[in-house]
Amino acid sequence: MTQDTGPTTGTTATSDSTDGGPLTVAIHRRVRPEDELLMTAWVHAGTSMAERFDGFLGAGWVRSGERDWHMLYRFESRATLERWERSTERQRWLRSAADLVEHHRTEYRTGIEGWFDEPTERRLDESGTPTSAPAPAAPPRWKQASVIWVAFFPTSLALALLLGPVSGDWPVVLRVLVTTLLATPWMTYVLLPFVTRLFSPWLTPPRREGA
Structure with a gap:
């Protein structure tokens, strides 16, 4: 599965999903509190762009604390999601936030839980080896x-x-x-x-x- 290739530091996560049916992408990003207005505009621009792609079913975002933003994108299938993820438009949109956003982790989910669940977290130790860590409960x-x-x-x-x-x-x-x-x-x-x-x-x- 294609990962968010935007500005990335911190941890990343993925989960397996079936080939059929809707897919929800849950992305955890961190932003400085003073950049809230810029982040809001950036999120809305990304959602407006995603709406133009076939298979787009919806998007939403939730803030937790001053720095943490949890964003959701939902597409009707893995194929339509990957077309959006690999698009030139999305890559340019991600690069536009190089100095704004810290990408923390990403997960792919099926079902209605994708609107609510926190991503399952996979941390990396000093050698880069994945180690399990508890994520916030859904x-x-x-x-x-x-x-x-x-x-x-x-x-x-x-x-x-x-x-x-x-x-x-x-x-x-x-x-x-x-x-x-x-x-x-x-x-x-x-x-x-x-x-x-x-x-x-x-x-x-x-x-x-x-x-």
Whole structure:
């Protein structure tokens, strides 16, 4: 699997995935606190660029602490992800942050867990040999489900109120089809990344020293 070839120091990580199905890339980067505005603009530029590539399903980011940024990109398959990762546009975008971003680690995940899980960390000893190290625990499944519900409920309610006056006589299958076609991109691109950021202190509370 292609690794993030941007400015890299610190640790990196990868995980195996199957050839089929959506793939989520979880990238942990570190940025100086005073560069927050520049980092925000850089992240938005990368997301806007990724949206132009076939197979792009969504993106989001969560901050933890003053320096740590956890970014997520989701593509419909490994092939579409690799086209984005190997693209000239992405390489130029990464080089533009050479003095801004410290790339810490990257992991590839399948399934909905990709929106929530912290990457599994693999550290390197002084000789460059990988050594296992515990990573921050992913939020419990009930917390993940709660955040998804927070995004799903208002979306379903709004669509029911908006479509109700015109779809009352539609067949059930057609109503469900239209609703899901409208709800899926809204949830994927806008609302789920937003509520994940909003609830990030509750999803992944800071670890106590010595824990």
